[in-house]
Amino acid sequence: xxxxxxxxxxxxxxxxxxxxxxxxxxxxxxxxxxxxxxxxxxxxxxxxxxxxxxxxxxxxxxxxxxxxxxxxxxxxxxxxxxxxxxxxxxxxxxxxxxxxxxxxxxxxxxxxxxxxxxxxxxxxxxxxxxxxxxxxxxxxxxxxxxxxxxxxxxxxxxxxxxxxxxxxxxxxxxxxxxxxxxxxxxxxxxxxxxxxxxxxxxxxxxxxxxxxxxxxxxxxxxxxxxxxxxxxxxxxxxxxxxxxxxxxxxxxxxxxxxxxxxxxxxxxxxxxxxxxxxxxxxxxxxxxxxxxxxxxxxxxxxxxxxxxxxxxxxxxxxxxxxxxxxxxxxxxxxxxxxxxxxxxxxxxxxxxxxxxxxxxxxxxxxxxxxxxx
Amino acid sequence: xxxxxxxxxxxxxxxxxxxxxxxxxxxxxxxxxxxxxxxxxxxxxxxxxxxxxxxxxxxxxxxxxxxxxxxxxxxxxxxxxxxxxxxxxxxxxxxxxxxxxxxxxxxxxxxxxxxxxxxxxxxxxxxxx
Numbered sequence: 001x002x003x004x005x006x007x008x009x010x011x012x013x014x015x016x017x018x019x020x021x022x023x024x025x026x027x028x029x030x031x032x033x034x035x036x037x038x039x040x041x042x043x044x045x046x047x048x049x050x051x052x053x054x055x056x057x058x059x060x061x062x063x064x065x066x067x068x069x070x071x072x073x074x075x076x077x078x079x080x081x082x083x084x085x086x087x088x089x090x091x092x093x094x095x096x097x098x099x100x101x102x103x104x105x106x107x108x109x110x111x112x113x114x115x116x117x118x119x120x121x122x123x124x125x126x127x128x129x130x131x132x133x134x135x136x137x138x139x140x141x142x143x144x145x146x147x148x149x150x151x152x153x154x155x156x157x158x159x160x161x162x163x164x165x166x167x168x169x170x171x172x173x174x175x176x177x178x179x180x181x182x183x184x185x186x187x188x189x190x191x192x193x194x195x196x197x198x199x200x201x202x203x204x205x206x207x208x209x210x211x212x213x214x215x216x217x218x219x220x221x222x223x224x225x226x227x228x229x230x231x232x233x234x235x236x237x238x239x240x241x242x243x244x245x246x247x248x249x250x251x252x253x254x255x256x257x258x259x260x261x262x263x264x265x266x267x268x269x270x271x272x273x274x275x276x277x278x279x280x281x282x283x284x285x286x287x288x289x290x291x292x293x294x295x296x297x298x299x300x301x302x303x304x305x306x307x308x309x310x311x312x313x314x315x316x317x318x319x320x321x322x323x324x325x326x327x328x329x330x331x332x333x334x335x336x337x338x339x340x341x342x343x344x345x346x347x348x349x350x351x352x353x354x355x356x357x358x359x360x361x362x363x364x365x366x367x368x369x370x371x372x373x
Numbered sequence: 374x375x376x377x378x379x380x381x382x383x384x385x386x387x388x389x390x391x392x393x394x395x396x397x398x399x400x401x402x403x404x405x406x407x408x409x410x411x412x413x414x415x416x417x418x419x420x421x422x423x424x425x426x427x428x429x430x431x432x433x434x435x436x437x438x439x440x441x442x443x444x445x446x447x448x449x450x451x452x453x454x455x456x457x458x459x460x461x462x463x464x465x466x467x468x469x470x471x472x473x474x475x476x477x478x479x480x481x482x483x484x485x486x487x488x489x490x491x492x493x494x495x496x497x498x499x500x501x502x
Binding site: 166170293294296 | 391400403405406460
């Protein structure tokens with residue numbers, strides 16, 4: 001822990017966690033500490049503001065699809081999907097079946113790699129370096145798949161675009177995806193082993209009960225770890241999620257270890273979904289006819305749409321308004337990390353120990369890029 | 374339980390490392406990779422679409438150098454790789470396939486003028502002239 005210290009009286013100090021702390025990632029928390037105990041915490045976002053909502057008002061939907069990669073670097077394909085669905089709904093596009101399956105496969109691969117980062121970063125935050133290296137090593141296999149399918153390792157450049165997907169799956173992709181899923185299975189086995197280091201650092205740390213979780217607006221894995229069985233993929237199935245058989249992992253404890261376990265179980269479910277999707281993958285077009293060649297003068301019909309999706313971090317939403325022009329009139333992006341990292345984190349850090357800050361911070365799986373947008 | 378570790382260590386000692394010794398060797402790059410642009414001035418019809426679709430405005434339409442004005446009288450795209458986000462929208466929209474993204478990702482340079490790719494490269498102008 002480093003940072004500047006402001007002495008308030010003999011026992012109370014102000015301590016900065018981030019933005020230069022290796023574990024915080026372009027985000028900082030101002031902690032008021034009394035000895036080892038945290039009296040109060042104040043989240044300090046804004047280091048990564050890029051103004052996507054305004055930028056999107058000046059660009060065509062196709063260009064916005066490229067821009068939507070950057071909303072959250074760690075989950076670019078999931079954000080591609082939310083944006084593309086909003087445009088699809090406004091334009092009333094009939095997305096081909098094959099495109100829907102490819103979208104699901106890519107979104108789930110993106111979820112697995114995001115959860116691997118989550119596992120890796122919790123591990124390094126709590127001093128378990130082996131877990132970090134293994135998780136990032138296995139994530140690289142998924143990045144290789146992204147490179148093969150989308151043409152870029154981290155940024156797919158709007159691979160999931162309005163109307164479908166920009167390219168078809170290459171011939172060798174199916175076999176390679178199954179091959180990578182086997183490897184991910186090995187990683188899940190490794191994570192499943194109850195590691196004393198993880199247990200000691202995460203068990204009974206940062207307990208968030210269900211009432212507070214709902215009051216503070218938690219969604220996704222954080223809410224499920226507190227005991228509410230909820231998942232947008234089941235409640236309001238988008239794309240073809242209603243055709244797959246998968247479970248929603250839920251935990252009652254609400255501590256950092258429960259959140260960490262939820263991530264692990266979701267990875268297993270995602271592997272199952274991808275295998276089912278690959279089995280039923282239909283033939284046909286991968287993009288709707290009107291979008292098969294980029295056009296500059298495509299009008300978005302007047303109206304508004306709100307799309308919510310379940311991404312790795314929670315519930316992501318895009319609200320789009322069009323006044324009938326070629327560019328959207330207003331785009332509002334609802335990122336899941338905002339509520340997790342500002343109200344929930346401030347609440348959990350109160351009365352916690354300084355040594356538990358990284359464990360609590362990373363168990364919430366926040367992405368500073370999607371808080372600031 | 375503990376004895377399981379020993380065969381694993383022995384196996385790791387003889388197995389190939391997971392990493393490759395970049396830049397001496399590199400993992401194979403798949404065909405659809407989005408890297409440096411390749412541009413064929415003879416196929417280009419100067420339709421201006423690539424400059425219009427570019428989300429980062431990395432493509433400018435410029436005139437050919439004096440010596441080539443007769444052969445290439447129109448305006449042609451000049452790509453600023455420093456601004457480019459490698460989204461390949463220019464490749465998708467190009468009606469003749471004049472602009473394409475290649476597999477080359479070795480783009481770092483010490484010379485800032487290297488990042489600007491003229492439609493008819495300056496080197497070619499010197500060689501012919």
